[in-house]
Amino acid sequence: MNxxxxxxxxxxxxxxKKRGKRCIYLFMNGxxxxxxxxxxxxxxxxxxxxxxxxxxxxGTQVCELMPKMARQMDQIAVIRxxxxxxxxxxxxxxxxxxxxxxxxxxxFPEIGAIVAKYQGREATDLPNFIKIFGHGxxxxxxxGPKYLPxxxxxxxxxxxxxxxxxxxxxELKRHEVRAFLEDRYVRERQSEVAAMHRESYxxxxxxxxxxxxxxxxxxxxxxxxxxxxxxxxxxCLLARRLVxxxxxxxxxxxxxxxxxxxxxxxxxxxxxxxxxxxxxxxxDLKERGLLDDTLVIWAGEIGRTxxxxxxxxxxxxxxxxxxxxxxxxxxxxxxxxxxxxxGYDVKDNPVTxxxxxxxxxxxxxxxxxxxxxxxxRPVPLAPFGSKVVSELLS
Amino acid sequence: MVVDKPKLLWQLVFEGTWPMAVCFLENGRRLxxxxxxxxxxxxxxxxxxxxxxxxxxxxxxxxxxPPVRRLDGHENGITRLLxxxxxxxxxxxxxxxxxxxxxxxxxxxxxxEAIMDIDQRKAKAKRDRKDESLTAPGVKVDTLGSVATLAGxxxxxxxxxxxxxxxxxxxxxxxxxxxxWDLAERKEVRRWSGLSWNWILAVAMSxxxxxxVVSEAxxxxxxxxxxxxxxxxxxxxTGQEKLDVLKTxxxxxxxxxxxxxxxxxxxxxxxxxxxxxxxxxxxxxxxLGQGGETDTGKVHLLDVKTGKVVRExxxxxxxxxxxxxxxxxxxxLSTGRDTMLRICQVEDGKEVAxxxxxxxxxxxxxxxxxxxxxxxKFVAAADIAGLVHVWSLEG
Numbered sequence: 001m002n003x004x005x006x007x008x009x010x011x012x013x014x015x016x017k018k019r020g021k022r023c024i025y026l027f028m029n030g031x032x033x034x035x036x037x038x039x040x041x042x043x044x045x046x047x048x049x050x051x052x053x054x055x056x057x058x059g060t061q062v063c064e065l066m067p068k069m070a071r072q073m074d075q076i077a078v079i080r081x082x083x084x085x086x087x088x089x090x091x092x093x094x095x096x097x098x099x100x101x102x103x104x105x106x107x108f109p110e111i112g113a114i115v116a117k118y119q120g121r122e123a124t125d126l127p128n129f130i131k132i133f134g135h136g137x138x139x140x141x142x143x144g145p146k147y148l149p150x151x152x153x154x155x156x157x158x159x160x161x162x163x164x165x166x167x168x169x170x171e172l173k174r175h176e177v178r179a180f181l182e183d184r185y186v187r188e189r190q191s192e193v194a195a196m197h198r199e200s201y202x203x204x205x206x207x208x209x210x211x212x213x214x215x216x217x218x219x220x221x222x223x224x225x226x227x228x229x230x231x232x233x234x235x236c237l238l239a240r241r242l243v244x245x246x247x248x249x250x251x252x253x254x255x256x257x258x259x260x261x262x263x264x265x266x267x268x269x270x271x272x273x274x275x276x277x278x279x280x281x282x283x284d285l286k287e288r289g290l291l292d293d294t295l296v297i298w299a300g301e302i303g304r305t306x307x308x309x310x311x312x313x314x315x316x317x318x319x320x321x322x323x324x325x326x327x328x329x330x331x332x333x334x335x336x337x338x339x340x341x342x343g344y345d346v347k348d349n350p351v352t353x354x355x356x357x358x359x360x361x362x363x364x365x366x367x368x369x370x371x372x373x374x375x376x377r378p379v380p381l382a383p384f385g386s387k388v389v390s391e392l393l394s
Numbered sequence: 395m396v397v398d399k400p401k402l403l404w405q406l407v408f409e410g411t412w413p414m415a416v417c418f419l420e421n422g423r424r425l426x427x428x429x430x431x432x433x434x435x436x437x438x439x440x441x442x443x444x445x446x447x448x449x450x451x452x453x454x455x456x457x458x459x460p461p462v463r464r465l466d467g468h469e470n471g472i473t474r475l476l477x478x479x480x481x482x483x484x485x486x487x488x489x490x491x492x493x494x495x496x497x498x499x500x501x502x503x504x505x506x507e508a509i510m511d512i513d514q515r516k517a518k519a520k521r522d523r524k525d526e527s528l529t530a531p532g533v534k535v536d537t538l539g540s541v542a543t544l545a546g547x548x549x550x551x552x553x554x555x556x557x558x559x560x561x562x563x564x565x566x567x568x569x570x571x572x573x574x575w576d577l578a579e580r581k582e583v584r585r586w587s588g589l590s591w592n593w594i595l596a597v598a599m600s601x602x603x604x605x606x607v608v609s610e611a612x613x614x615x616x617x618x619x620x621x622x623x624x625x626x627x628x629x630x631x632t633g634q635e636k637l638d639v640l641k642t643x644x645x646x647x648x649x650x651x652x653x654x655x656x657x658x659x660x661x662x663x664x665x666x667x668x669x670x671x672x673x674x675x676x677x678x679x680x681x682l683g684q685g686g687e688t689d690t691g692k693v694h695l696l697d698v699k700t701g702k703v704v705r706e707x708x709x710x711x712x713x714x715x716x717x718x719x720x721x722x723x724x725x726x727l728s729t730g731r732d733t734m735l736r737i738c739q740v741e742d743g744k745e746v747a748x749x750x751x752x753x754x755x756x757x758x759x760x761x762x763x764x765x766x767x768x769x770x771k772f773v774a775a776a777d778i779a780g781l782v783h784v785w786s787l788e789g
Contacts, residue, residue, distance in 0.1 A: 049430065049470065049471055049489055051470070133616075133618070154616070154617070154618035154619075155618060230615045230616070230619055231615065231616050231618055231619035232615065232616055232619065254615075254616050255616050255617040255618075256614060256616060256617050261687040262613070262686060262687060265613045265686070266613050268568065268593075268613065269612055269613025269614055269615060270613070270614075270615060270616070273615040273616075273619070310759045310760075310778060310779070311687065311731075312412075
């Protein structure tokens, strides 16, 4: 486990602003439809039942399900030309967390692990890589268990190991005995695994000093209207608290977008709470002066088919779909690339998964060509041949 | 109603986007159907269909007939079509957030060319690798606008019902708003809201117009954030709740619970939403169909006064789409995602007819709505495959 945020939560904001870049990944598990969000095709056979509305960027329309994000379009850059290479969920989730297709030989690390390594801090109370109802199981990959995510439940519950059930004095005594034995073992055996185990224990103990960062209830009452009264809204508020406390990477998940049936009802249920929370998060980050150094990613693992099937659903589609970025030097108000008139194919400027991650790393001031060793094999952060979409970055 | 060897009389082609609503007009020889593009077409059905021989290897089992009129005005999908008791006035509910009132027999205001078989044309063009079929002439239809628009909803209108005389109407939208209308005055007489997060999926009104049953639910916000459904009986004159059915049924029901466990006590009964409702002619029973994509697709029959389940009647695997009582209250008719129209006896739940044929289950279309002719001799069903089926119930 990698732990990196500050010990003293009270004096965080100013300190955090002086430090490195942060990232919040809003992950739409199952694959949100581009047609029901940010790339509508009104009047076309593939257009579906929703209607577009104007946004605060001239000439850019969004789905009527997104009235709050329509007023934040000047803050985000929409990529309407994603073309990725894994059409099903497991592969897509892996791909959209690592930038790589799953392979038998190399376990690639998730973006959260990479941000933890390059933007995280050692020996502090909060983890560097946190998932709140996160998805994707690649974890630290070849970077090792040090960069595994700290996972919080969909309802914001911390894992059981994050609190001791013992009296503090007894726990301390027990810890001292264990530390003495483990230190000696590590010294004598030169064991990396044992050292890791020792570090994990230390980290879990330190986390107990930082529980306050995870308690959103008091702030929730004040911010419920801003984020929208939903579980996803509450998760986004927690994400903001955590990046403000110095955590460099937080993933926030929303599930159930796999709308093979009843696509329109599903999106009418899912998108409004999501877009309310997303818009609230951007507002909150901006008001706190955090948006300039916090990248907010919005993506799922796949897009959805242009054609509507006979269950009123849309199936998986990766030939042309949509993601969005905001903050951290991303040019707000921009629409990059385009799909064709029915959304079947990319018309301009295709963006692969590699390009997407290269651009993200660049925005986070991490060189996407940086290599790590998977065994003896050097592996760049973004796949070979990926290009940074520099038009998206100021 | 007499159900005796029902026979398929017509299969009216209505391709393009899905037909979602259907109703009989006037004496039952005129039929209207609406689709997801907001188009409403009207057909005049001759007393006797022509002789018909199905082409070899064709799914077609009955003759087609071109429409005679198109009713223009809605800007998004049609969700419900209901006539007044004399069959002369038609009321439509739409995703464009309005209700519209039509007099389909009024003089036409114009004419247009309608292409009803666009899916077949596209298939032919693809097969022949020639585009001629796409540009071939369609059928000429008269066009007509609505006589009134009832505005008041702020979201998609999914549900519509009326009293026996067609004076009082009720509609519900996806912002939890319920509105009671006086049709003659074209005005709203009462409104109330359900649970703020819910969609009004179905409404049913008693014959005297004094009581309404309102079904609410919504799709989840997340796997771990599923708000409560509701099912209530209202006095339409005051808008006051008379009975909270789910509270009666499930003492642990708490509408504010939004997660699993205790918050989901209603889930098995409601399933993915009670999307279809109708009250029996004597006002004692309400039929409620489980919709969405659900394995069970049951139809519950409830006592309106007590909220107790009297029995479960029939059902459609993969979900119910519409329910209606016969005028004598003896039969319950329902359509569903199993591409079937089922007719059951209310007194014992026994199925007496299953019209249509299952096209292979979950991935093969739905019958989206049904209608019964005023003389109770014919039934019609809208089919998302681009058809409207009409059966004679007496062979």
